[in-house]
Amino acid sequence: MGVANGKLKKEECVDGTLRRVVFLVSLASIGLTFLPVESAAQAVTQAQVDSLRAEIEFLRAQIEALRAEAAVDDAAADTTDAVAKLRAAAEAAAAEADTLGGPAAPERQEFVGRQRSLQALNPEISVTADLFAAVGTEDPDSDNFVAREFEFAFQSALDPYSRAKIFVSHETPGAEIVPFIGEDEEEEEGGFEIEEGYVEWVNLPGGFGLKLGQFFQQFGALNRWHQHALPFQSRSLPHLALIGEEALAQAGVSLHWLVPVSGAGTYEVTVEVNRSSNEALFGESTGPSFLGHVNGFWQLTEAVDLDLGVSALLGDHDTEESSYDQRLFGIEGALTWAPPDRSRYRGVVIRGGVMVRDPGDVPGDLDVRGATGAWVNAEARISRSWLIGGRYGWVEDPEDPSESVWLAAPTLTWWQSEWVRLRAEYDFLDRPSGSDGLFVVQATVAVGPHKHETY
Numbered sequence: 001m002g003v004a005n006g007k008l009k010k011e012e013c014v015d016g017t018l019r020r021v022v023f024l025v026s027l028a029s030i031g032l033t034f035l036p037v038e039s040a041a042q043a044v045t046q047a048q049v050d051s052l053r054a055e056i057e058f059l060r061a062q063i064e065a066l067r068a069e070a071a072v073d074d075a076a077a078d079t080t081d082a083v084a085k086l087r088a089a090a091e092a093a094a095a096e097a098d099t100l101g102g103p104a105a106p107e108r109q110e111f112v113g114r115q116r117s118l119q120a121l122n123p124e125i126s127v128t129a130d131l132f133a134a135v136g137t138e139d140p141d142s143d144n145f146v147a148r149e150f151e152f153a154f155q156s157a158l159d160p161y162s163r164a165k166i167f168v169s170h171e172t173p174g175a176e177i178v179p180f181i182g183e184d185e186e187e188e189e190g191g192f193e194i195e196e197g198y199v200e201w202v203n204l205p206g207g208f209g210l211k212l213g214q215f216f217q218q219f220g221a222l223n224r225w226h227q228h229a230l231p232f233q234s235r236s237l238p239h240l241a242l243i244g245e246e247a248l249a250q251a252g253v254s255l256h257w258l259v260p261v262s263g264a265g266t267y268e269v270t271v272e273v274n275r276s277s278n279e280a281l282f283g284e285s286t287g288p289s290f291l292g293h294v295n296g297f298w299q300l301t302e303a304v305d306l307d308l309g310v311s312a313l314l315g316d317h318d319t320e321e322s323s324y325d326q327r328l329f330g331i332e333g334a335l336t337w338a339p340p341d342r343s344r345y346r347g348v349v350i351r352g353g354v355m356v357r358d359p360g361d362v363p364g365d366l367d368v369r370g371a372t373g374a375w376v377n378a379e380a381r382i383s384r385s386w387l388i389g390g391r392y393g394w395v396e397d398p399e400d401p402s403e404s405v406w407l408a409a410p411t412l413t414w415w416q417s418e419w420v421r422l423r424a425e426y427d428f429l430d431r432p433s434g435s436d437g438l439f440v441v442q443a444t445v446a447v448g449p450h451k452h453e454t455y
Helices: 002-035 037-043 047-098 118-123 238-243
Strands: 124-136 145-159 162-172 191-204 208-214 249-258 266-275 287-299 304-318 323-337 347-358 371-381 384-398 401-415 419-430 434-447
Touching: 002 266, 047 384, 238 347, 249 287, 249 401, 371 401
Parallel strands: none
Antiparallel strands: 124 145, 124 434, 145 162, 162 191, 191 208, 208 249, 249 266, 266 287, 287 304, 304 323, 323 347, 347 371, 371 384, 384 401, 401 419, 419 434
């Protein structure tokens, strides 16, 4: 558009110059015509003729310069038009190739180094510290400060279908709750151990999931929680007496099924086959143990949920002298109140259960009997960071069911952040041999993406 305007202006300038030349020549001709010959000869001197000739030559030079400049502009305009035509032809050819399914022009590719992306193959690494300051009534000067556990977690999504988790912990004994004190009670030694290490296939057809390795078994809900994530400083009293201080964790395979039902409630079924390694339940046995778990979840109102599960564990208890069947049954449930618009500031969780250990058919020369225990926990959120709670537990002595112990404990918890939790707890334990008290201040610190998981 700019080239065309410039060309038009130059053409107007050339036309104006030509009109001036014609006007001057015409004026001179008219003057010479009306003047007499002698007068004209006298009037038109040689100097005037030379001046007029010089002006005409100057105008002719200007005309030639303007014509040359106009010719250059015409050539540039022709070149621009040629380039535009070539571009239009190329676009038309590309459009025709796309329409006919022909090969498209290759896109420009830039070289990108992949060194930094190799970090994406590394697992997520986390560390959790569970630290205690404790004072007990039985021995006030013993185990006052205990770094109970340091847990190292390695987690990675291997591919869209499977993931791996490995938990390595270093434990230091101290400030434990011991329901029954035996005559041959041995002092525990700390050290490193593999708590869990398994690969899990998720989202299999039909709502199934598969787990292979060593893992915390699905005997209720709290058995799956790691110790630093528990709502109190230890597991329930029946768990400590019938299973042991640690979670029920054995190597094997676990099959989980989310039952595809519609309507009220959500249901899941878990079946596990493991190598027996829990000494409290199976003694020296290394044979298979079998676990079944059925769980239901119901949303009663917008703010109230109910979770209820039933578990059964079957295996053999072997010693050097004898062998008998070992069976453990449990019922565990939780009632949760959390108003949707205030769940970060208000809420109550009440969780409890019953646990029964039944030895089954026992040879007549063995004095082995069953034991029963029950427990209940409650925790209320009074602000965004503060929670108050309490628990109660009761259990029979597995070696002498005529004796039993009970435990009561109030707690006060402050969540400084989701990575730091401080808790004060007083555990009062009443045994047949006497009563003991233990006051602890627990600090739990999580570093990395794996925090205080409850799953």
